[in-house]
Amino acid sequence: MEMTLKRRETMHRLCGKGLEIFHAKGYYNTSLDDILNELSLSKGAFYHHFKSKEDYFINIVQNLIVQKVYALLIEPLNTNENPLPVIIESLENALDPGKKNEMAYGFMLNDFLTEFNKRNEEISGQLKEILNVWEVNLVSLLKKGKLDGYIARHVDCEGVATYVIASYLGMRSLLMDSSNKQLRYQYIQQLKQYFNSIAAHNVAA
Amino acid sequence: MEMTLKRRETMHRLCGKGLEIFHAKGYYNTSLDDILNELSLSKGAFYHHFKSKEDYFINIVQNLIVQKVYALLIEPLNTNENPLPVIIESLENALDPGKKNEMAYGFMLNDFLTEFNKRNEEISGQLKEILNVWEVNLVSLLKKGKLDGYIARHVDCEGVATYVIASYLGMRSLLMDSSNKQLRYQYIQQLKQYFNSIAAHNVAA
DNA sequence: AAACCAACCGACTTACAAGTCGGTTTAAGG
DNA sequence: CCTTAAACCGACTTGTAAGTCGGTTGGTTT
Numbered sequence: 371m372e373m374t375l376k377r378r379e380t381m382h383r384l385c386g387k388g389l390e391i392f393h394a395k396g397y398y399n400t401s402l403d404d405i406l407n408e409l410s411l412s413k414g415a416f417y418h419h420f421k422s423k424e425d426y427f428i429n430i431v432q433n434l435i436v437q438k439v440y441a442l443l444i445e446p447l448n449t450n451e452n453p454l455p456v457i458i459e460s461l462e463n464a465l466d467p468g469k470k471n472e473m474a475y476g477f478m479l480n481d482f483l484t485e486f487n488k489r490n491e492e493i494s495g496q497l498k499e500i501l502n503v504w505e506v507n508l509v510s511l512l513k514k515g516k517l518d519g520y521i522a523r524h525v526d527c528e529g530v531a532t533y534v535i536a537s538y539l540g541m542r543s544l545l546m547d548s549s550n551k552q553l554r555y556q557y558i559q560q561l562k563q564y565f566n567s568i569a570a571h572n573v574a575a
Numbered sequence: 576m577e578m579t580l581k582r583r584e585t586m587h588r589l590c591g592k593g594l595e596i597f598h599a600k601g602y603y604n605t606s607l608d609d610i611l612n613e614l615s616l617s618k619g620a621f622y623h624h625f626k627s628k629e630d631y632f633i634n635i636v637q638n639l640i641v642q643k644v645y646a647l648l649i650e651p652l653n654t655n656e657n658p659l660p661v662i663i664e665s666l667e668n669a670l671d672p673g674k675k676n677e678m679a680y681g682f683m684l685n686d687f688l689t690e691f692n693k694r695n696e697e698i699s700g701q702l703k704e705i706l707n708v709w710e711v712n713l714v715s716l717l718k719k720g721k722l723d724g725y726i727a728r729h730v731d732c733e734g735v736a737t738y739v740i741a742s743y744l745g746m747r748s749l750l751m752d753s754s755n756k757q758l759r760y761q762y763i764q765q766l767k768q769y770f771n772s773i774a775a776h777n778v779a780a
Numbered sequence: 781a782a783a784c785c786a787a788c789c790g791a792c793t794t795a796c797a798a799g800t801c802g803g804t805t806t807a808a809g810g
Numbered sequence: 811c812c813t814t815a816a817a818c819c820g821a822c823t824t825g826t827a828a829g830t831c832g833g834t835t836g837g838t839t840t
Contacts, residue, residue, distance in 0.1 A: 376787070376837095398603060399694050401827050412789045413829080419787090423828070483748045484689035489604050498751070526765075532749065532758055533742060533765035540745025543688045544706070544737065546699075553737055560731075560738035560769075567772030581807095581817070606797050617819045618799075624817090628798070 381419050383409055385430045393478055397427060397485055424490065431496050435482075438475040439500050447507045453515035454565040457508070458558065461538055465545070465554050480542040505531050525568045537561070586624050588614055590635045598683055602632060602690055629695065636701050640687075643680040644705050652712045658720035659770040662713070663763065666743055670750070670759050685747040710736050730773045742766070 387409055391400050402416060402423060420426040446460040447453075464476035479497065486494035512527035521527075541557050544550075592614055596605050607621055607628060625631040651665040652658075669680065684702065691699040717732035726732075746762055749755075 374786095380787080395693060402829090403827075414790070414831085415788045417829070480745070480748050481689055481692075483751070484686055487686075487748075487751050488599070489601060494751075501749070526761065529761035529765045532761045533769075536745035536749055536762060537738060537742035538745065539748045540685070540741035540743065543685050543744045544741055546688070546692050546703070556731065556734035556737045557741060560734045563772055564738075564765075564769040567768055579816095585817080607799090608797075619801085619820070620818045622799070 377419065380411070380415065381429070384411070384416065384419065384426070385433055388426060389430050389434050392427070392430070393481070397482070398489070424492065427493060428496065431493065431500075435475075435478060435497075436500060439479065439504065442475060443504055444507050447511045449511070450514075450518075452518075452520040453511045454520065454569060457511070457534065458561055458565065461534075461561065462554075462558055464538075465541065465557070476538075477542050477545070480539040483539070501535065505535060508534060519570055522568055522570045530568060533564075534561075582624065585616070585620065586634070589616070589621065589624065589631070590638055593631065594635050594639050597632070597635070598686070602687070603694070629698065632698060633701065636698065636705075640680075640683060640702075641705060644684065644709065647680060648709055649712050652716045654716070655719075655723075657723075657725040658716045659725065659774055662716070662739065663766055663770065666739075666766065667759075667763055669743075670746065670762070682747050682750065685744040688744070706740065710740060713739060724775055727773055727775045735773060738769075739766075 384405070388405050391405055391408070395404075402413065406412060406416060416426075420429065442464045443460055446456060446463075449456050461476075466476075479501065483494065483497050483501070486497060488494075508531040509527050512521060512525075512530055515521045516523065516525065516527065537557070541553070544553055589610070593610050596610050596613070600609075607618065611617060611621060621631075625634065647669040648665055651661060651668075654661050670682075684706065688699065688702050688706070691702060693699075713736040714732050717726060717730070717735055720726045721728065721730065721732065742762070746758070749758055
């Protein structure tokens with residue numbers, strides 16, 4: 371039992387540092403030794419806990435990336451308010467490297483999706499599944515928003531979700547270097563513009 | 576002189592097949608032998624024409640990718656018509672794998688940008704430069720469109736360009752598998768919705 | 781204290797891919 | 811025909827990184 375704790379602690383350290391370095395340098399561009407040296411651990415320790423580099427990264431996805439995406443992008447959608455400002459706020463938050471989001475997790479999804487696409491079916495499948503959950507939650511929030519009179523009746527909720535996700539993922543390619551405040555601001559402004567065009571406008575009110 | 580022709584032809588074959596395979600499997604996931612076997616050429620032949628794999632890919636970027644992006648995304652912007660439908664048409668075209676666009680070139684930019692980001696400064700710099708040229712042309716077309724009364728006066732042209740580019744690049748992460756007609760349609764529809772919100776509406780007319 | 785075992789060590793094996801190099805082919809010019 | 815050099819060949823070198831394995835350490839149990 372005490373041993374299990376030691377095991378968990380080492381695995382946790384490995385996953386945390388792994389995500390940090392994989393995110394900074396890319397999965398295929400990072401060797402296990404890069405990570406192990408940082409933690410003063412050996413190959414032997416690593417393979418005692420994980421059966422392969424792939425198994426290791428899957429652990430990272432399941433334990434860290436999934437959690438972060440849920441916390442930043444999915445749980446905030448569980449609301450009864452007007453969906454549009456809620457969605458904007460969640461995206462703004464996810465793209466903002468600071469406080470609750472020190473590692474710029476908003477950037478990870480597109481990076482890893484592209485890196486594993488066509489190179490590792492297993493991992494890219496899991497990442498796509500995360501996107502899928504996000505999309506489902508966006509769509510259902512938007513549909514509720516339509517029923518509640520926040521969103522115009524003619525709007526295609528699936529289409530909106532697709533468009534929001536695409537633009538969010540794409541920002542990564544533009545924000546590569548430096549957390550460019552200007553670009554982030556432009557993005558949020560245009561998103562607001564777009565959302566304004568699908569909002570229900572109660573002319574009567 | 577005749578020799579130069581032979582040289583050019585071989586280099587051209589190498590670049591064409593290289594782009595095809597790099598695009599399909601990723602640059603770092605493709606070995607030179609993968610390409611050379613396809614063309615029944617040897618290492619010796621390769622290094623007779625290119626000084627390294629990197630030099631080779633830079634050739635591909637300059638000779639093939641730049642040309643394609645210009646043809647599909649930049650040259651169409653050289654117009655005096657209403658910018659908004661022109662931009663939509665160019666994007667629709669670029670995402671459509673068929674006829675003039677057999678290799679789905681629209682997908683390349685985001686893939687390669689992500690792959691080379693933080694792994695190869697030289698190449699990622701050149702790719703970003705392509706994006707930059709695209710952005711400049713988009714902005715200048717949008718500004719002209721504003722002067723010509725097609726676009727509302729309050730619109731931030733730089734912001735629109737950023738948003739358009741982000742959403743276009745992001746579509747790649749969603750369209751990974753199979754050229755999904757449904758997603759492409761949704762994307763174009765929402766883009767139209769968004770553009771409608773920034774168009775000048777001549778209520779008087 | 782002896783035995784046991786999870787955690788850890790690090791040199792070694794294996795695999796793969798970039799780049800090298802001495803030699804061979806081919807075709808144009810004399 | 812003979813020379814010359816560009817184009818091409820392919821075995822070899824080199825470097826890197828994943829994964830292996832026999833051995834060591836340190837805490838726990840009896």
